[in-house]
Amino acid sequence: MSPSQLLVLVPLLPLLAALFTVIAGRRLGSRAHLPAVIGITASALVAISLVVSTAASTSGGETPRPVDMVTTLWEWATVDEAYVPAANSPAAVPGTAVGADAHAARPLSISVALRLDPLTATMLAIITGVGLLVAVYSIGYMHDDPGYPRFFALVAMFVFSMSMLVAASNFLLVYVFWEAVGACSYLLIGFWFRKPEAARAAKKAFLVNRVGDFGLAIGVFLLWLTYGTLDFHDTLSPDGTILPGILGQTRLADVSGYVGGLVGTAICLLLLLAACGKSAQLPLHVWLPDAMEGPTPASALIHAATMVTAGIYLIARCAPLYMACPGALVTVSIVGTTTALVAALIGTVQNDLKRVLAYSTISQLGYMFASLGTGTLLGFTAAIFHLLTHAFFKALLFLGAGSVMHSMGGVIDMRRFGGLRKLMPITAVTFLIGSLALAGIAPFAGFFSKDEILASLHSKGWPDAHHAATGDHHAFLPPTGMAGATIHDVGYRGVASHGSHPLAVETVGLDSLNQPFVWQTLFWMALITAGLTAFYTFRAVFMTFTGPLRVPEEAGHHAHESPPVMTLPLIILAVPATLSGIVLFTTEGLAHFLAATPSFTAPAVVETASPAVFHWDLAIQGTLAAALGIVLAAVGHLGRRSDAPQMERWLGPLRPFLEHRMFIDQLYVAFIVKPIEALAYLAAMFDRAFIDGLVHSVARLPIATGAIVRRLQSGLVQRYALAGVIGVLAIIVILAWRL
Amino acid sequence: MMTPALIAAAALPLLQNGLVVGAILFSLGLVGILTRRNLIVMFLSAELMLQGISVSLVAWSRYHGDFGGQVLVIFVLSVAACEAAVALVFVLQAFTRTGRLDAAAWQSLREDNLDRTVDREIPALDASSPTFPRLTQAGNLPETDEQAALQRDHV
Numbered sequence: 038m039s040p041s042q043l044l045v046l047v048p049l050l051p052l053l054a055a056l057f058t059v060i061a062g063r064r065l066g067s068r069a070h071l072p073a074v075i076g077i078t079a080s081a082l083v084a085i086s087l088v089v090s091t092a093a094s095t096s097g098g099e100t101p102r103p104v105d106m107v108t109t110l111w112e113w114a115t116v117d118e119a120y121v122p123a124a125n126s127p128a129a130v131p132g133t134a135v136g137a138d139a140h141a142a143r144p145l146s147i148s149v150a151l152r153l154d155p156l157t158a159t160m161l162a163i164i165t166g167v168g169l170l171v172a173v174y175s176i177g178y179m180h181d182d183p184g185y186p187r188f189f190a191l192v193a194m195f196v197f198s199m200s201m202l203v204a205a206s207n208f209l210l211v212y213v214f215w216e217a218v219g220a221c222s223y224l225l226i227g228f229w230f231r232k233p234e235a236a237r238a239a240k241k242a243f244l245v246n247r248v249g250d251f252g253l254a255i256g257v258f259l260l261w262l263t264y265g266t267l268d269f270h271d272t273l274s275p276d277g278t279i280l281p282g283i284l285g286q287t288r289l290a291d292v293s294g295y296v297g298g299l300v301g302t303a304i305c306l307l308l309l310l311a312a313c314g315k316s317a318q319l320p321l322h323v324w325l326p327d328a329m330e331g332p333t334p335a336s337a338l339i340h341a342a343t344m345v346t347a348g349i350y351l352i353a354r355c356a357p358l359y360m361a362c363p364g365a366l367v368t369v370s371i372v373g374t375t376t377a378l379v380a381a382l383i384g385t386v387q388n389d390l391k392r393v394l395a396y397s398t399i400s401q402l403g404y405m406f407a408s409l410g411t412g413t414l415l416g417f418t419a420a421i422f423h424l425l426t427h428a429f430f431k432a433l434l435f436l437g438a439g440s441v442m443h444s445m446g447g448v449i450d451m452r453r454f455g456g457l458r459k460l461m462p463i464t465a466v467t468f469l470i471g472s473l474a475l476a477g478i479a480p481f482a483g484f485f486s487k488d489e490i491l492a493s494l495h496s497k498g499w500p501d502a503h504h505a506a507t508g509d510h511h512a513f514l515p516p517t518g519m520a521g522a523t524i525h526d527v528g529y530r531g532v533a534s535h536g537s538h539p540l541a542v543e544t545v546g547l548d549s550l551n552q553p554f555v556w557q558t559l560f561w562m563a564l565i566t567a568g569l570t571a572f573y574t575f576r577a578v579f580m581t582f583t584g585p586l587r588v589p590e591e592a593g594h595h596a597h598e599s600p601p602v603m604t605l606p607l608i609i610l611a612v613p614a615t616l617s618g619i620v621l622f623t624t625e626g627l628a629h630f631l632a633a634t635p636s637f638t639a640p641a642v643v644e645t646a647s648p649a650v651f652h653w654d655l656a657i658q659g660t661l662a663a664a665l666g667i668v669l670a671a672v673g674h675l676g677r678r679s680d681a682p683q684m685e686r687w688l689g690p691l692r693p694f695l696e697h698r699m700f701i702d703q704l705y706v707a708f709i710v711k712p713i714e715a716l717a718y719l720a721a722m723f724d725r726a727f728i729d730g731l732v733h734s735v736a737r738l739p740i741a742t743g744a745i746v747r748r749l750q751s752g753l754v755q756r757y758a759l760a761g762v763i764g765v766l767a768i769i770v771i772l773a774w775r776l
Numbered sequence: 777m778m779t780p781a782l783i784a785a786a787a788l789p790l791l792q793n794g795l796v797v798g799a800i801l802f803s804l805g806l807v808g809i810l811t812r813r814n815l816i817v818m819f820l821s822a823e824l825m826l827q828g829i830s831v832s833l834v835a836w837s838r839y840h841g842d843f844g845g846q847v848l849v850i851f852v853l854s855v856a857a858c859e860a861a862v863a864l865v866f867v868l869q870a871f872t873r874t875g876r877l878d879a880a881a882w883q884s885l886r887e888d889n890l891d892r893t894v895d896r897e898i899p900a901l902d903a904s905s906p907t908f909p910r911l912t913q914a915g916n917l918p919e920t921d922e923q924a925a926l927q928r929d930h931v
Binding site for chain 1: 806809810811813818880882883884885886887890893
């Protein structure tokens with residue numbers, strides 16, 4: 038089968054598994070995991086073969102050439118002549134419409150199209166790979182749960198939705214599956230729906246995500262108004278005209294194919310809002326820590342490895358759109374770095390093991406955003422690189438935390454257990470590997486991806502230092518012939534300087550943030566975050582696994598190492614958590630591979646390509662920060678019972694502030710929830726007093742009429758007969774009169 | 777020989793007589809049904825009205841020399857017989873429910889919150905010695921279960 042046909046199998050198999058589990062789950066009983074495990078295994082194998090085949094088609098040349106294969110399954114909806122480009126509309130920018138008439142009316146066609154390119158292949162491999170391990174782990178973790186079949190149906194459904202999200206080649210489809218993964222997330226957070234906290238957390242996640250989804254919806258509308266299509270890929274209309282898709286080769290090859298200015302920035306910021314919701318960035322991060330009420334495997338799969346990276350994927354996919362709006366790009370970085378720092382700070386005082394990991398996830402996602410916001414090829418690939426390594430080591434950490442939680446009888450408060458390394462050696466060792474990777478200690482995976490992110494921030498803050506380093510290393514140079522010499526003349530502000538366009542307002546305040554000193558600040562913030570990451574990670578390691586053995590009474594007979602079905606995924610995940618970084622970094626495999634993603638072959642992206650140099654100075658700075666964090670954690674917690682005295686001394690008045698999560702939830706309650714509740718109360722009053730009063734007064738009319746007429750209903754049969762006689766007489770009189 | 781004109785002249789008083797008798801019967805029935813409270817008498821009154829109409833139909837039939845009216849009366853009679861059977865069952869059921877033949881006993885079917893209309897009170901039931909309607913004896917007495925008969929409080 039061709040790769041594009043295989044691509045369809047990746048989402049299809051988990052979908053079939055989910056449907057089968059829904060139909061036959063009860064009958065399968067304790068074997069209900071089989072459809073999901075088999076379906077996701079098959080789909081993981083297909084995804085890996087896709088990575089291989091895509092890699093084969095990208096390799097061969099010194100310069101990356103865009104690779105994408107689009108499979109259109111069917112047309113969901115078509116409206117002819119839905120969009121008529123205005124004379125100077127960006128959709129009709131010369132060169133973007135090839136064929137008869139750039140100003141001809143275009144159809145709105147929503148095609149269910151899947152697109153295979155390096156970015157999609159990478160994401161699919163991560164989703165199905167981690168999904169498979171989590172499904173296997175859940176066999177042990179979820180056993181004897183009354184919702185056993187439901188869990189596996191949801192996991193399979195999630196893998197389907199997420200695969201479709203990253204494979205869809207149309208913004209509307211992206212929106213649909215953006216919602217679908219949100220729904221799966223909601224159902225899995227609220228999996229134990231009888232528990233009030235879980236139900237509340239699920240609702241909170243759903244509502245907070247709505248804010249982001251709203252951004253995505255408006256962003257998609259704006260994209261349609263601006264570009265006259267929602268497809269990523271170019272489409273060939275029946276009369277032989279090529280309609281350039283938003284991320285299609287035609288538009289990508291055109292230096293002025295993307296709108297900057299006010300509209301472009303608005304689109305980018307709305308997509309950023311969407312990404313902030315899904316990827317739990319400030320100020321929409323509040324749902325993720327609460328989402329830990331769900332089963333731990335779901336947290337590992339959805340809220341650490343895959344779904345929360347949808348925002349990263351969206352921005353990376355829309356890289357060319359962002360390249361036209363430097364203000365939006367720098368906003369992405371500022372949001373990301375701030376989130377990384379804030380979440381890391383809050384993470385340092387959490388006592389709940391899963392909460393620590395949740396804040397760590399938020400923080401690491403912030404790192405990825407920071408990297409994306411640099412708007413360089415290095416930044417984009419580094420973000421995806423970190424996404425990949427993070428998926429492995431964070432899933433490993435979550436599953437390790439789940440293993441601890443499983444054997445501690447559901448207790449997850451780190452102050453109540455300790456010294457577990459003797460009790461559960463496999464969990465302890467794999468958790469340590471995950472922590473080293475997260476802290477960014479060489480040679481574990483996180484070190485390399487974090488180093489690349491720091492390098493991308495550094496190159497924006499101190500551009501001269503990096504330009505000087507160019508030369509002795511061969512790098513991916515701009516693909517010749519794609520954009521020609523005009524790239525450097527027009528730059529990525531191409532459309533902004535397209536003076537005739539009325540929407541291309543030059544002065545967007547955000548653009549002025551794109552200054553070296555801003556980037557320098559961001560770099561230092563990221564470096565501090567690296568130190569804090571190491572601190573809170575090892576604080577958790579020391580509190581959980583070192584010191585004298587302590588087991589809470591809830592553990593009962595469970596207090597032992599988890600069964601092999603749970604430890605095996607841990608061991609398997611520990612391998613990429615150790616090796617994926619060094620392998621992918623030294624071979625530059627991932628960077629080369631991703632550079633062939635169409636979105637990254639836009640001239641504006643390609644011209645930022647810099648040689649992949651290993652920056653010793655950055656590596657040393659990052660490692661020093663991490664080492665400092667670990668040492669502080671060791672001083673504070675190694676072998677100690679409680680962290681209170683040490684932390685009190687170090688943090689002082691900051692501690693309650695951080696323990697209450699910087700009062701962000703309380704701020705939301707005070708400034709958003711309460712006013713809305715007041716408004717709802719007013720509305721309810723209006724409804725009861727006015728609207729209901731109106732309805733009730735209408736209802737009083739028949740009652741009043743009835744009060745008069747009901748007097749006739751005397752129950753005396755003679756009266757009724759009399760009424761009949763009078764009626765007949767009346768008819769006779771009337772008839773006599775008429776005659 | 778009677779000419780058609782003579783026949784007509786002789787038929788007119790006959791028609792008038794028939795119509796008068798019919799009208800009297802009808803009016804008697806109407807007054808009966810509106811004033812009596814006994815269900816059986818009310819039923820009889822209704823029958824009376826029916827017969828009044830039937831008489832007038834026969835009179836008209838004869839006057840016109842057309843048998844259609846008389847045929848209709850035959851039909852009315854047979855339908856009335858069926859109707860009588862059904863109606864008497866209702867009367868019987870009404871009696872077994874209340875122990876009375878008084879239509880006013882069903883006044884409770886009136887709307888809520890309306891006062892009861894009383895022209896003459898319904899006499900109270902004498903539960904100790906209920907009086908049952910008697911028929912003239914015809915043929916031998918059937919064997920009866922004395923015990924069962926004693927325990928029945930009414931028909």
